[in-house]
Amino acid sequence: MFSDKEEFKSEFKSQLEEKLGKTVTTASDFDTYRALGGLIREKINKNWLKTDQGYRENKNKQVYYFSMEFLMGRLLGNNLLNMNVLSLVEDGLDDLGLSLSELEEKESDPGLGNGGLGRLAACFLDSLASLNLAGHGYGLRYKYGMFDQHFIDGKQVELPDYWLSKEFIWEVRRPEEAIEVRFGGHVSSTKGENGKLHFKYEDYEPINAIPYDVPVVGYHNETVNTLRLWSAEPTIENTVAKAEKEGEFGHFLQHKRSLEAISEFLYPDDSTAEGKELRLKQEYFLVSAGVQSIVQSFETLGLPWSSFPEKAALHINDTHPALVIPELMRILMDEKGVGWEEAWEITQNSVSYTNHTTLSEALESWPVGLVRSLLPRIFMIIDEINERFCQALWRTYPGDFDRIADLAIVADGQVKMAHLSIVGSHSINGVAKLHTEILKKREMKRFYDTFPDRFNNKTNGITHRRWLMHANRPLTSAITEAIGEDWIRQPGQLTKLLNRKDDLPFLDRLHDIKQKNKIDLSNWVQETQGIAVDPESIFDVHIKRLHGYKRQLLNALHIMHLYNELKSDPTLDIVPRTFFFGAKAAPSYHFAKKVIQLINRIADVVNHDPDVNEYIKVVFLPNYSVSIAERIIPASNVSEQISMATKEASGTGNMKFMMNGALTLGTMDGANVEIHELVGDDNLYIFGLRSDEVWDYYRNGSYSSKAVYENDQRVRHTLDQLIHYSPFSKGETEFQEIYDALLTYNDEYFVLKDFASYVLAQKKVSQDYQRKRQWNLKSLVNIAQSGVFSSDRTIQEYARDIWDIQRVTTLK
Numbered sequence: 001m002f003s004d005k006e007e008f009k010s011e012f013k014s015q016l017e018e019k020l021g022k023t024v025t026t027a028s029d030f031d032t033y034r035a036l037g038g039l040i041r042e043k044i045n046k047n048w049l050k051t052d053q054g055y056r057e058n059k060n061k062q063v064y065y066f067s068m069e070f071l072m073g074r075l076l077g078n079n080l081l082n083m084n085v086l087s088l089v090e091d092g093l094d095d096l097g098l099s100l101s102e103l104e105e106k107e108s109d110p111g112l113g114n115g116g117l118g119r120l121a122a123c124f125l126d127s128l129a130s131l132n133l134a135g136h137g138y139g140l141r142y143k144y145g146m147f148d149q150h151f152i153d154g155k156q157v158e159l160p161d162y163w164l165s166k167e168f169i170w171e172v173r174r175p176e177e178a179i180e181v182r183f184g185g186h187v188s189s190t191k192g193e194n195g196k197l198h199f200k201y202e203d204y205e206p207i208n209a210i211p212y213d214v215p216v217v218g219y220h221n222e223t224v225n226t227l228r229l230w231s232a233e234p235t236i237e238n239t240v241a242k243a244e245k246e247g248e249f250g251h252f253l254q255h256k257r258s259l260e261a262i263s264e265f266l267y268p269d270d271s272t273a274e275g276k277e278l279r280l281k282q283e284y285f286l287v288s289a290g291v292q293s294i295v296q297s298f299e300t301l302g303l304p305w306s307s308f309p310e311k312a313a314l315h316i317n318d319t320h321p322a323l324v325i326p327e328l329m330r331i332l333m334d335e336k337g338v339g340w341e342e343a344w345e346i347t348q349n350s351v352s353y354t355n356h357t358t359l360s361e362a363l364e365s366w367p368v369g370l371v372r373s374l375l376p377r378i379f380m381i382i383d384e385i386n387e388r389f390c391q392a393l394w395r396t397y398p399g400d401f402d403r404i405a406d407l408a409i410v411a412d413g414q415v416k417m418a419h420l421s422i423v424g425s426h427s428i429n430g431v432a433k434l435h436t437e438i439l440k441k442r443e444m445k446r447f448y449d450t451f452p453d454r455f456n457n458k459t460n461g462i463t464h465r466r467w468l469m470h471a472n473r474p475l476t477s478a479i480t481e482a483i484g485e486d487w488i489r490q491p492g493q494l495t496k497l498l499n500r501k502d503d504l505p506f507l508d509r510l511h512d513i514k515q516k517n518k519i520d521l522s523n524w525v526q527e528t529q530g531i532a533v534d535p536e537s538i539f540d541v542h543i544k545r546l547h548g549y550k551r552q553l554l555n556a557l558h559i560m561h562l563y564n565e566l567k568s569d570p571t572l573d574i575v576p577r578t579f580f581f582g583a584k585a586a587p588s589y590h591f592a593k594k595v596i597q598l599i600n601r602i603a604d605v606v607n608h609d610p611d612v613n614e615y616i617k618v619v620f621l622p623n624y625s626v627s628i629a630e631r632i633i634p635a636s637n638v639s640e641q642i643s644m645a646t647k648e649a650s651g652t653g654n655m656k657f658m659m660n661g662a663l664t665l666g667t668m669d670g671a672n673v674e675i676h677e678l679v680g681d682d683n684l685y686i687f688g689l690r691s692d693e694v695w696d697y698y699r700n701g702s703y704s705s706k707a708v709y710e711n712d713q714r715v716r717h718t719l720d721q722l723i724h725y726s727p728f729s730k731g732e733t734e735f736q737e738i739y740d741a742l743l744t745y746n747d748e749y750f751v752l753k754d755f756a757s758y759v760l761a762q763k764k765v766s767q768d769y770q771r772k773r774q775w776n777l778k779s780l781v782n783i784a785q786s787g788v789f790s791s792d793r794t795i796q797e798y799a800r801d802i803w804d805i806q807r808v809t810t811l812k
């Protein structure tokens, strides 16, 4: 590494000159970024190699985290932080008249994920490396990531995100480690001498999986793990064969494109399973390439197959990679000659599964016909797993047809991926206490009855390195000056801040930092959106995917209500607020897109009405992403976590806000319940129905949104404004869909039911915010209690309870 700033400057200048033929003055910003990134990558390489060799020599057990999504965010700043050269590089660049933060902006933010699930995977990789744990990510190298969101006339428009158009400097292509993945064809079997069946696979379509490796740098240690992203390419043999057969180059190109389509784009649906053939191909492509490469590297150890689970843990992030189960079985049996019983034991002992949702529309199932034609051998194996599982159930519950049909993996012409995941793994975890209880007591009750020992909770976390140390450096310094730096290695020690409750200068400092962050955000909003916001106002932030259950609509209706109040009583005493939104809607999710349009309309009306715009403003930032989250969260006062109770499995946005001193305004849902448990009633704002109340309504069928509409004139007024000519609507049918969802279809997510209690909670927020010292104290308590939500804690629990791995001590 660089011994000092001068050494860095000289190496950086040579990099520019020798690699790019440029000087500091002639290089473009992107060239400068590239030179800096290139230099840092060279520094990473030594430890990367060393880590890899160390793992091999010591035969450490490796964790492979399979995920269809990794929402990494930009890497330059985080790598510099973890390599302990952030300030040195920043100062060196400063000497050269360059700004590190401006260079960081030149990196495209790789959007290889939809939201929480993909971001969790990214936080986990950071924690694994930082804790010296041998864990790697396996994902897909989508050519197009999450779409770019633009607003035209307030409506969402999706543009392709061709993030690779700017070179992604962190990846290394490794064609020598390509793996062949096979689709289609048919399977025949012959009996061998010992009576064993041999399966032969013919007429399949081979596709090359090329790994692109991205280094994952640990914090102030020598560990550099790997995120391996697979890319689909035609195999040479297949291409030649096709060209000969078709005799035409045009066909060849078409064929090439159809194969490359597998890693072409990320499905932009959050919380819905689409059932498209290409998606299933993507899933198997990731799984097969990954499992084959894991088996290959296990074989270099020269150990018996029975020790496979001692050397490899295969974790599946939701059910998308559930085919690791039949794929590992296939390889062990068909290619390595292991018998069914042993292969099954090895598979179960290696695989573990995280469930992320109980929303029924998100549960994956695939038509039997599709699985059978696309993956004939895999289907045979799934079918056999199902057969044996159902027989075992029959022995335990003889005659209980209902239960067996309910638990079967293959039923009603569908392959149920959650069932496959549960049956084929040794651990099934939920992502927050409430969520895990819901799995055990309700959604997966019968599986829990069958396999009680497999179910466990691992409350999600976020990496405090990115979300606090990198996103909010002033707060990081203030914390370290107050309690020393042990909290960085042991975030649980943030509770030491509780001793500062009476330290007025410290509370003032927290306030000043928040204020400074709010001013920075305001300037950025002015520059990029042309909206003037008041940094003295409450920054109330609702950023996450747009979904009915997340209830952005509740927030929107409340703003309409505030507007109406202000219009009817201009003397109303109201604490100024700026409402921030950021959210992408799945392109096919009409209702969610309507809500975006409504919020943009509200922003337009509110921001341009001089009667109200001194008090309230609405800012909908387009293209919500990791880098935008990093800008907004350090500047927020209020964290909107207002999902309908029982629907949000955990949430991780809630944790990022808490760690940055924002106060949660939320329902008793997901990890909000645990935030509440930690900070107590005085330090957050809980409102709305509790989970058991929601279930009571479900059981009685007694919720009537019309009754709320008829009894609450505020609700009636705002809803009528959606469909009649009003400041918010040109009348006619513009927002009819929203009106109908709330009234005609009885408000699936209990928005109207929770409206009154939300209004009250918002009033309380406004009152409390005026008592600055009290508010700062609440903010302090939130920061102090947030250490539990570091993903380091989460990963230590996974390592101990699920993966059975220890810190690798040969690395510093």
Ligand SMILES: *Cc1c(COP(=O)(O)O)cnc(C)c1O
Pocket: 071, 114, 115, 116, 117, 119, 543, 544, 545, 624, 625, 626, 629, 650, 651, 652, 653, 654, 656
């Ligand atoms: C943290 C994060 C999420 C998850 O947010 P929730 O509020 O938990 O839904 C989604 N997208 C991005 C970009 C994030 O950083």
